[in-house]
Amino acid sequence: xxxxxxxxxxxxxxxxxxxxxFGVSALGAAGFAAVYATGGxxxxxxxxxxxxxxxxxxxxxxxxxxxxxxxxxxxxxxxFDSPPADLRLAAExxxxxxxxxxxxxxxxxxxxxxxxxxxxxxxxxRSLLPFDRQRPARxxxxxxWAAGVRLVRADGTPVRPADVPDxxxxxxxPQGHRSRGDVPAFAVRLDPARFTAPPPxxxxxxxxxxxxxxxxxxxxxxxxxxxxxxVLCPCHQSTFDLLAGARPVAxxxxxxxxxxxxxxxxxxxxVATGDFTAPPGAGFWSLR
Amino acid sequence: xxxxxxxxxxxxxxxxxxxxxxxxxxxxxKVFPDHWSFMFGEIALxxxxxxxxxxxxxxxxxxxxxxDTVYSGAYAPLDGSRTSAAYASTVRLSFDVRAGLLMRQxxxxxxxxxxxxxxxxxxxxxxxxxxxxxxxxxxxxxxTMLALALFNGFTGYSIPDDLLSGTGLRILxxxxxxxxxxxxxxxxxxxxxxxxxxxxxxxxxxxxVLLVPAVLAALIAAHLGILLRxxxxxxxxPGRTENNVVGSRFWPSYTVRTLxxxxxxxxxxxxxxxxxxxxxxxxxxxFDPAQAISPAQPDWxxxxxxxxxxLFPAVExxxxxxxxxxxxxxxxxxxxxxxxxxxxxxxxxxxxxxxxDRLAHQLLDPPRAHPARIGFGVGVLALFAVxxxxxxxxxxxxxxxxxxxxxLSILRVLALALPVSAGVVAYLVARALRAGGGRGxxxxxxxxxxxxxxxxxxxxxxxxxxxDPSPVATAEPAAGSHDAARIELxxxxxxxxxxxxxxxxxxxxxxxxxxxxxxxxRAAATAYGDLPARExxxxxGRTGEPAAMRERAGRIAGRAGGYLALAAVALWxxxxxxxxxxx
Ligand code: HEM
Ligand code: FES
Numbered sequence: 001x002x003x004x005x006x007x008x009x010x011x012x013x014x015x016x017x018x019x020x021x022f023g024v025s026a027l028g029a030a031g032f033a034a035v036y037a038t039g040g041x042x043x044x045x046x047x048x049x050x051x052x053x054x055x056x057x058x059x060x061x062x063x064x065x066x067x068x069x070x071x072x073x074x075x076x077x078x079x080f081d082s083p084p085a086d087l088r089l090a091a092e093x094x095x096x097x098x099x100x101x102x103x104x105x106x107x108x109x110x111x112x113x114x115x116x117x118x119x120x121x122x123x124x125x126r127s128l129l130p131f132d133r134q135r136p137a138r139x140x141x142x143x144x145w146a147a148g149v150r151l152v153r154a155d156g157t158p159v160r161p162a163d164v165p166d167x168x169x170x171x172x173x174p175q176g177h178r179s180r181g182d183v184p185a186f187a188v189r190l191d192p193a194r195f196t197a198p199p200p201x202x203x204x205x206x207x208x209x210x211x212x213x214x215x216x217x218x219x220x221x222x223x224x225x226x227x228x229x230x231v232l233c234p235c236h237q238s239t240f241d242l243l244a245g246a247r248p249v250a251x252x253x254x255x256x257x258x259x260x261x262x263x264x265x266x267x268x269x270x271v272a273t274g275d276f277t278a279p280p281g282a283g284f285w286s287l288r
Numbered sequence: 289x290x291x292x293x294x295x296x297x298x299x300x301x302x303x304x305x306x307x308x309x310x311x312x313x314x315x316x317x318k319v320f321p322d323h324w325s326f327m328f329g330e331i332a333l334x335x336x337x338x339x340x341x342x343x344x345x346x347x348x349x350x351x352x353x354x355x356d357t358v359y360s361g362a363y364a365p366l367d368g369s370r371t372s373a374a375y376a377s378t379v380r381l382s383f384d385v386r387a388g389l390l391m392r393q394x395x396x397x398x399x400x401x402x403x404x405x406x407x408x409x410x411x412x413x414x415x416x417x418x419x420x421x422x423x424x425x426x427x428x429x430x431x432t433m434l435a436l437a438l439f440n441g442f443t444g445y446s447i448p449d450d451l452l453s454g455t456g457l458r459i460l461x462x463x464x465x466x467x468x469x470x471x472x473x474x475x476x477x478x479x480x481x482x483x484x485x486x487x488x489x490x491x492x493x494x495x496x497v498l499l500v501p502a503v504l505a506a507l508i509a510a511h512l513g514i515l516l517r518x519x520x521x522x523x524x525x526p527g528r529t530e531n532n533v534v535g536s537r538f539w540p541s542y543t544v545r546t547l548x549x550x551x552x553x554x555x556x557x558x559x560x561x562x563x564x565x566x567x568x569x570x571x572x573x574x575f576d577p578a579q580a581i582s583p584a585q586p587d588w589x590x591x592x593x594x595x596x597x598x599l600f601p602a603v604e605x606x607x608x609x610x611x612x613x614x615x616x617x618x619x620x621x622x623x624x625x626x627x628x629x630x631x632x633x634x635x636x637x638x639x640x641x642x643x644x645d646r647l648a649h650q651l652l653d654p655p656r657a658h659p660a661r662i663g664f665g666v667g668v669l670a671l672f673a674v675x676x677x678x679x680x681x682x683x684x685x686x687x688x689x690x691x692x693x694x695x696l697s698i699l700r701v702l703a704l705a706l707p708v709s710a711g712v713v714a715y716l717v718a719r720a721l722r723a724g725g726g727r728g729x730x731x732x733x734x735x736x737x738x739x740x741x742x743x744x745x746x747x748x749x750x751x752x753x754x755x756d757p758s759p760v761a762t763a764e765p766a767a768g769s770h771d772a773a774r775i776e777l778x779x780x781x782x783x784x785x786x787x788x789x790x791x792x793x794x795x796x797x798x799x800x801x802x803x804x805x806x807x808x809x810r811a812a813a814t815a816y817g818d819l820p821a822r823e824x825x826x827x828x829g830r831t832g833e834p835a836a837m838r839e840r841a842g843r844i845a846g847r848a849g850g851y852l853a854l855a856a857v858a859l860w861x862x863x864x865x866x867x868x869x870x871x
Contacts, residue, residue, distance in 0.1 A: 040386040046394070046562005053555035060548035068541045074789055074796035075319035075533045076815035077519050077650055080422050129473075130481045136472035139482045140465075154578070171578050181458075181483045184578035212578060217462035217597065217615050218483070219455055222580035234582035235459060236598040237682065237692050250693050252597060254604035254614045282462030283604065283613025284472050 014066035018059045025055025137286040141279045143174070143182045145260060150175040151187065151209065151270040158269040161205040164189045169224045169231070171212060174272065182280050184212035184220060185260050187270070190229055190242060197245040200277040201259030204270065209260040210246050211280035214238055216253035218281040231257075255283065316539035317799040321522040325416070328409035330546055333508065334553040335402035342395040342561075343497060349385050351377040352493030354449060354486050363570055371449075371574040374489050378448040379570050394561025399441050401557060403589040406434050410630075414665055416652040418521050419634045420645070426518075429511050431630045436500050436507070438589055443496040445567070445587060447489055452567075454575030456586050458483055459597070463619035468612055484577060523652050526793040527773075530650045532815035537799050583682040595675030596622050598696065599703055637661070659718035667711025674703045716740050775812045775821035777805065787812045787821070 028051030035044045064070075082090075095101055134142075150158045151172040164170050169186040177183050187209045199208040210231075212220045219235035229242045230249070238251030246257035258276035265271045279287055303309050320326075351373040359366050359376040363383040371379075381388040410430060413419055419427035442460065446453045461483045465471045480487035519533050528534045536542045560566075572581060586594050600618035604611065638645050655662050677684065678699045685692035720732050720740035773791035780786060784801035785808040802808035812821055 036387060042387075042389045042393075043562050045387055045390045046558050046560075049390075050555045050559035050562065053551045053558060057548050057551035057555050060544050060551060064541060064544040064548060068544060069536070070541060071322045071534070071536055072795070072797060073319050073535060073537050073799045074527065074815060075317070075519070075799040076811045077531050077533050078814050079531070080518070080648060125477070128477045128480060130476065136476040136482075139476075140472060173578070179577070181577040216602075217459040219458065220578055220580040223582065234580045234584055234682070235455065236594075237696065238602075239693075248602060251696075252600055252602050252614050252618070254602040282465055282615065283611050284465050285468050285610050285612070286472065287611045287613075288609065 011067065014062055018063045018067070021055045021059035021062065023055070025052050025059065028052030028055055137284070140182075140284055141287070143275055143280060144177040144180065145174050145183065145185075145272045145275045147271075147273050148265070149272045150265070151185070151260075151262070151272065152178075154178070159187065160268050161207045161264060161270060164207045167226050172209065172270075182213070185209050185276075186212050186221075186231075188224070188229075188242060194229065194243050196241075196243050197247070199242075199259055200245055200256075201261040202263075204262050204264055207262070207270070208242065209262050209270075210240075210242070210257040211260065211276050213257075213281035214253055215248070215255040215257060215281065215283065216251065221257070314800065316537070318516075318538040319520075319533045319535045319799050320538060320542045321520050321533060321535040323523060325412040326520070327549060328405050328412055330549055331553055332402055332405035332409055334550045335398045335405055335557070336504065336508065337550075338398040338554060338557045339395060339402060340501065342391045342398065343501075345391045346381065346388075346395055347497055349377060349381050349388060350374070350447070350493075352447060352490045354484075354489050366570060372489070374447060374449040375569065375574040378450070382568075382570060390558070390561055392561075393564070393566050394557050395444075396566045397560040397564070398553075398557045399444060400587065400589070401553070403434075403437050403441060406430075406437055407589075410434065411665070411669075414633075415655040415662065416521075416523070417649065417658065417661070418652055420638075420649045422518055422648045423521070424634045426511055426514050427634050428631060429507050429514070431627065433504060433507050433511070434630075435627060436504050440496055440500040440504070441587060442590055443492040443500070447492050447496060448567075448569050449489055449575050450569035451572045451575050451579060451581050452569070452584060454484070454577075455581060455584055456590075456594075457488070458577070459594070459615075462613075463593075463597075463615045466613040466616040467620055468607065468610065468616070484575070519650075521650050521652050523654065526791060527789050527796045528651065529816060530648075531817070533650075534796055583680075583686075585680055585683070588676065591679035592672050592675040593619065593623055595678035595681075598681055599675065599678045599700055656718040656721040659715045659722065662718045663711040663715030666714035667707040670710035671703060671707040674699060674706055678703070773816075773819055775816060775819050776824045777808055777812070777821055778824050778826045779805070780826055789816060789819075 028048050031048035032045060032052060035041055035048055100107070152158050152175045154171060154173065156175070156178065158175070159170065159172060164187045166189055169188045172185050172187050174183050187207050189206050190203075190208060192203055192206055199210075201209055212222075214221050214233040214235065216233065216236055216238045219233050221231040221233045221238070221240060223232040223234060224230075225232060230239050231242060231246075232239050233251065233253070236252050238253035239249050240246045240253070240257050241249045246259065248254060248256060255278070258278040258280050260276055261273040262270055263273050299308075353373040355373045356370055357373045357376045359369055359371055359379055361367060361380050361384040363379055366379055378392070381392055383389070413427065413430070442456075446457045461475055461479065464478070465475045467474060475483070478491070479485045480491070520535075522528055522533055522535070525534070536545075573579075585591060596618040597615060600614070600622075602614050603617055604614045606612065653661075678696075681695045681699060682692050685695045688695065716737060717732070717740075720736040723740060724732065724736050773789070775787055776790055777785065777787045780801065784803065785805050786801050787798045787808050789796040789812075798808070798811060800811075802811065809821060812819070
């Protein structure tokens with residue numbers, strides 16, 4: 001369109017394009033309504049709405065570029081420091097004879113009152129904390145794992161040492177506490193002869209149990225590398241060596257996975273003999 | 289004609305009550321600089337509007353609760369399964385609410401657009417020095433809005449209570465928990481207990497749809513109010529000084545152009561929302577603290593934090609026998625330094641200058657004018673690019689067929705080497721360009737670069753870099769171009785006074801008309817100092833767009849509207865005809 005023809009002709013072509021674009025937009029809008037009314041279909045809905053908006057966009061863009069001038073105007077930009085007279089007048093108006101800023105004593109007491117109110121207003125923030133539950137450090141340090149608590153699968157069934165499969169890990173929970181955040185653990189069968197450090201929770205028939213939560217930032221260390229007996233955290237690739245007491249060997253985690261001390265009860269099911277050997281998951285200030 | 293009469297009446301009745309005419313006259317004549325880099329801020333603004341519109345739709349169907357429910361609906365794989373109400377309602381939004389998936393995906397895509405536009409806008413402001421006095425307040429507001437946008441993106445991403453976002457939430461919880469002394473209390477205050485809690489989703493929801501958007505809206509208003517008061521900065525050029533703004537007027541050119549941009553943003557957001565799948569939570573499954581998802585990447589605007597967590601070595605230490613866990617340094621300290629650096633930059637740079645720069649700046653720096661600023665900025669960008677890559681290290685490893693730990697080692701080396709080398713290269717290129725004056729990167733010769741590396745000499749411009757005004761950045765045009773420069777004043781037949789600036793290259797018309805000659809002269813003197821002014825005949829010159837063009841533009845709108853109305857009437861008639869029983 002550019003270059004050819006007289007300005008008048010160019011203008012006519014441009015206005016035809018603009019009008020056509022708005023027309024296409026109207027068609028897009030109607031199309032959207034039709035798609036919606038006939039049951040809806042995400043791709044078509046998006047496409048028709050996009051056409052509706054793109055029509056307006058093209059029309060307005062062409063209108064602005066071809067039918068309206070660009071640039072060519074200037075506006076003055078006065079400097080921002082006020083004239084001294086203005087400054088003086090403003091200061092006078094603010095601090096004149098009846099101005100409250102002259103009452104130093106009263107202002108000090110008002111300041112005290114407002115400060116006290118601001119302090120008092122912080123107290124309701126305490127409502128955000130769990131009143132009825134433990135202090136943070138204690139809650140973070142302990143879990144429902146305790147002596148005699150059975151290890152169960154995700155579906156709640158108890159586990160015998162023989163149920164722990166070879167070559168993979170079995171996610172276990174304390175009976176009755178399936179969905180808490182700090183409890184998940186995994187049981188794995190290893191050859192005790194390969195241990196370079198004793199597992200912190202002990203073994204029962206070659207089965208060891210560790211916390212499932214990465215000591216870096218708490219993701220489940222879900223990837224088991226059978227050959228090297230290592231677990232890998234999918235979040236930031238911390239790797240723990242299960243033959244060496246779940247010591248971190250790569251990645252950003254700095255503490256070993258806590259072990260779960262285990263034994264078998266009279267019915268032959270795996271039970272804990274206490275809580276994890278260290279608080280599970282990410283570290284915190286009062287973790288000793 | 290009827291519409292013109294009606295709008296005239298409306299305008300008059302408004303003016304009778306509010307006296308809008310003087311304000312309106314000035315507002316319509318406000319001058320906006322024409323440069324593509326000024327669009328990023330507008331794109332951010334319009335994406336925010338799209339976020340609010342689509343977000344309100346989502347709010348009507350989303351259930352912010354982790355209470356157990358049974359999802360029953362059109363998505364067969366999850367039909368009848370027990371999940372949280374938040375997750376079930378998100379799946380319902382995606383499959384059972386008509387146009388729900390479109391709105392969800394458009395909401396998510398516009399969140400990515402929003403943050404992307406903010407970042408580009410920030411880079412434009414940074415590399416051109418637009419944050420300098422008097423615009424420091426708007427820089428501070430802008431950095432705050434960036435932080436709030438990141439936070440709101442994160443809460444929005446987390447409330448559907450799916451496995452992917454739940455994992456991210458757990459990481460953020462752990463990072464916050466790592467803060468010495470107060471970390472444990474902070475997470476309990478925010479979440480109401482040990483992760484995961486039932487309070488978390490409702491609290492994030494209130495923050496996501498009410499608190500943060502309200503603060504953002506207020507900050508946007510302040511940002512724009514200050515912009516209006518301070519007026520735009522502009523790049524140096526013919527006829528441009530520290531005391532004027534050159535460009536298009538708000539009405540009509542700029543208005544039509546910015547509305548076009550708004551429509552483009554809507555078009556792109558809905559095209560992406562309809563055609564490009566994003567965050568398919570039904571595939572990830574509901575959150576379960578004992579399950580992980582791999583590979584797991586967060587949205588790009590928080591991925592730099594995830595990358596830092598992956599790259600940083602396992603450093604934990606004890607203070608007074610208490611633990612400072614490993615996420616503290618890469619998570620809290622690095623993130624804190626990033627935002628502290630952003631907040632403080634205008635003030636740090638000002639202090640670095642030899643004579644403390646207290647001048648107000650209305651003219652922008654071409655980026656090359658400050659090699660040290662460019663070098664620093666490019667170095668930081670390179671670091672963040674490596675961090676973004678690190679957040680996808682498992683995917684990179686899969687693509688490159690390397691063990692992920694090798695990829696990690698490579699990225700660690702890059703994180704140290706790339707920022708330094710990229711910064712130095714950018715610094716040298718800027719020096720060479722500045723010395724060569726006005727040419728592009730493609731035209732640099734080897735001798736330009738060699739002379740840029742000779743420090744101490746004047747060859748590479750000024751030796752210390754930061755803060756020295758370079759020839760390109762000086763305020764007034766060089767003396768030579770003033771030769772032909774003059775102000776021309778004239779009186780229109782209607783009695784109003786107008787003026788224009790004219791030199792060998794450009795003619796710039798004053799954006800407004802004045803009621804008296806002294807008023808016009810004063811405005812011209814403010815804009816151009818004591819340029820010679822002379823009165824000219826009112827003929828010719830540009831007082832606005834050609835009249836024919838203006839009329840034509842009006843006619844198009846009328847015609848388009850007319851066709852639409854005709855079509856509507858025809859349709860309505862047709863339907864009526866069909867409904868009427870045959871005679
Ligand atoms: C200020 C900028 C905002 C950003 C950056 C943002 C970002 C996000 C993101 C990334 C999601 C996840 C969507 C998904 O599931 O894929 C989301 C969800 C949501 N947003 Fe926003 N949002 C913003 C403003 C708003 C506003 C103003 C509202 C409401 C008034 C809103 C309402 C919602 C709701 C209800 C959801 C959850 C529903 C769902 O995920 O399907 N958002 N937001
Ligand atoms: S959470 Fe496991 S490596 Fe970060």
